[in-house]
Amino acid sequence: MFLTITTTGSADRPATDLGFLLHKHPDKVQQFSTSHGTAHVLYPEADAQRCTAALLLEVDPIALVRRSRGKGRGGAPDSALAQYVNDRPYAASSLLAVALSSVFASAMKGQCTARPELVTRAMPLRIEVPVLPARGGAVLVRKLFEPLGWAVRAEPLPLDETFPEWGDSRYVRLVLEGECRLAEALRHLYVLLPVLDDAKHYWVAPDEVDKLLRAGEGWLEDHPEQRVIVGRYLARRSSLTRRAMERLELERLAESDDVAAGELDNAVDEEVDTEEKPVPLAVQRREAILTVLRSAKAARVLDLGCGAGQLVGALLKEGQFTEIVGVDVSMRALHEARRRLRLDRMPERQAERVRLLQGSLAYTDSRLQGYDAAVLSEVVEHVDLPRLPALEYAVFGSARPRNVVVTTPNVEYNVRWESLPAGRVRHADHRFEWTREEFRRWAREVAARHGYEVSFAPVGPDDPEVGPPTQLAHFRMTDEDNSSHRGGGSRREDSGRREDGSCRGGSSRRDGGGRREGGIGGGSRESCGSREEDSGEGSGAGEGGGASTTGKEVAV
Numbered sequence: 018m019f020l021t022i023t024t025t026g027s028a029d030r031p032a033t034d035l036g037f038l039l040h041k042h043p044d045k046v047q048q049f050s051t052s053h054g055t056a057h058v059l060y061p062e063a064d065a066q067r068c069t070a071a072l073l074l075e076v077d078p079i080a081l082v083r084r085s086r087g088k089g090r091g092g093a094p095d096s097a098l099a100q101y102v103n104d105r106p107y108a109a110s111s112l113l114a115v116a117l118s119s120v121f122a123s124a125m126k127g128q129c130t131a132r133p134e135l136v137t138r139a140m141p142l143r144i145e146v147p148v149l150p151a152r153g154g155a156v157l158v159r160k161l162f163e164p165l166g167w168a169v170r171a172e173p174l175p176l177d178e179t180f181p182e183w184g185d186s187r188y189v190r191l192v193l194e195g196e197c198r199l200a201e202a203l204r205h206l207y208v209l210l211p212v213l214d215d216a217k218h219y220w221v222a223p224d225e226v227d228k229l230l231r232a233g234e235g236w237l238e239d240h241p242e243q244r245v246i247v248g249r250y251l252a253r254r255s256s257l258t259r260r261a262m263e264r265l266e267l268e269r270l271a272e273s274d275d276v277a278a279g280e281l282d283n284a285v286d287e288e289v290d291t292e293e294k295p296v297p298l299a300v301q302r303r304e305a306i307l308t309v310l311r312s313a314k315a316a317r318v319l320d321l322g323c324g325a326g327q328l329v330g331a332l333l334k335e336g337q338f339t340e341i342v343g344v345d346v347s348m349r350a351l352h353e354a355r356r357r358l359r360l361d362r363m364p365e366r367q368a369e370r371v372r373l374l375q376g377s378l379a380y381t382d383s384r385l386q387g388y389d390a391a392v393l394s395e396v397v398e399h400v401d402l403p404r405l406p407a408l409e410y411a412v413f414g415s416a417r418p419r420n421v422v423v424t425t426p427n428v429e430y431n432v433r434w435e436s437l438p439a440g441r442v443r444h445a446d447h448r449f450e451w452t453r454e455e456f457r458r459w460a461r462e463v464a465a466r467h468g469y470e471v472s473f474a475p476v477g478p479d480d481p482e483v484g485p486p487t488q489l490a491h492f493r494m495t496d497e498d499n500s501s502h503r504g505g506g507s508r509r510e511d512s513g514r515r516e517d518g519s520c521r522g523g524s525s526r527r528d529g530g531g532r533r534e535g536g537i538g539g540g541s542r543e544s545c546g547s548r549e550e551d552s553g554e555g556s557g558a559g560e561g562g563g564a565s566t567t568g569k570e571v572a573v
Contacts, residue, residue, distance in 0.1 A: 032068035111211035315390035322396035326354025381415035
């Protein structure tokens with residue numbers, strides 16, 4: 018990754034003044050450590066007539082992967098290779114922009130203690146970036162730089178010079194020529210390099226708005242492509258983009274009225290937080306699941322892979338759901354769910370509605386048969402692909418709830434999270450992540466094999482290019498299978514309970530035998546000689562089925 022800055026001068030104003038402004042001596046080669054590699058500053062030429070400073074950034078692709086989030090195994094197709102083989106070490110991007118702001122921090126701020134008079138001097142500059150990703154092509158490059166006074170030459174680079182019929186790549190060779198202050202030129206590059214790449218290698222936090230406005234001071238307020246610049250720089254995060262646009266408009270109005278921006282923006286007490294908070298994706302996902310369950314009129318619900326019990330808690334708040342069973346292979350997760358739900362303090366009537374069971378979805382489990390609905394929320398992607406057919410049969414072939422709700426990440430949306438390197442999965446334990454087409458193909462095949470119908474819905478903002486961040490499938494048992502399910506469900510349920518021996522507390526007689534089953538909620542228990550009792554549940558351990566019929570081999 019390479020960038021050069023060249024200026025010309027004379028005996029009265031030597032070109033080597035560039036070294037004072039950059040705070041880098043022309044006779045030295047200097048190295049600087051960055052979070053993803055090493056930056057080198059050197060001067061290929063330096064005399065009174067012409068001086069060129071070069072910034073060479075060596076990106077370590079291994080460090081780029083190791084220092085990024087999502088270190089799990091697996092990923093999208095070709096992700097294992099894409100982590101290490103990509104354009105990040107060669108093409109100018111946000112990595113180079115961050116290196117500019119770090120290595121040339123004083124120059125970008127317009128500070129020069131040794132020669133302060135140089136800071137305000139406009140100087141002839143030529144800036145060259147050999148390889149620049151330009152999503153929008155040479156046309157967008159000119160639209161961004163020409164309004165700032167630069168003469169722009171953006172030459173598209175061919176995909177392969179040996180095969181010209183393949184056409185041009187999305188990269189250009191950029192040359193900028195003009196006369197301006199060095200600090201302004203560096204700020205232009207700091208903002209516009211990642212804008213052209215349309216990507217960032219780090220998480221775009223709210224403080225990025227302040228960084229953008231500081232670097233854009235004096236030129237961004239009136240730039241004709243302001244909205245494109247702000248949207249791309251802030252990774253299309255709508256709340257941040259809206260905040261930045263509002264502040265830019267305020268600056269413009271303040272300048273036209275010749276007053277400080279603070280004098281105009283005084284209608285709201287700063288101590289009062291009036292900003293509408295974005296709804297977290299996890300909350301949107303739970304609400305989407307609840308909407309499906311409400312419409313399906315489900316009363317008895319399984320949360321398969323319940324984790325710490327967030328969905329179980331949401332289900333308990335609605336009276337429609339009379340029996341809720343959370344299942345997870347992790348006893349630690351079940352203990353955390355019990356703590357979060359406060360089952361030991363829950364009223365007995367409420368506690369009778371919920372059970373927490375240990376079990377693996379890689380094995381059939383008679384305790385899970387006969388329910389109105391089952392939820393697999395962000396679960397399937399944690400299962401190794403060769404084990405997925407076992408989960409499919411355990412849920413759709415053996416348990417056979419009337420409705421199944423499955424949610425899973427949409428890997429196409431990952432490009433909208435700039436902190437996620439290309440090809441990486443969202444969570445360390447994800448074995449894979451599906452595209453929309455891959456998920457729909459799998460869901461339709463599962464439905465066809467097991468007598469279900471399936472429909473799909475987006476969860477979260479539905480991007481017109483890459484779709485929503487989460488995809489949802491709702492499986493409904495077909496009428497024929499549903500009739501069979503209703504006719505034989507009670508026998509399956511009773512036999513399953515006799516085999517498992519589990520018991521629920523309370524006065525309900527759903528099993529037909531009048532037995533009271535021990536629950537986790539702390540209600541009265543009656544010994545049934547069950548394996549749950551043997552494993553400690555009958556004595557009040559609470560997690561239900563510590564030695565379940567499913568074993569403990571696979572974490573789901």
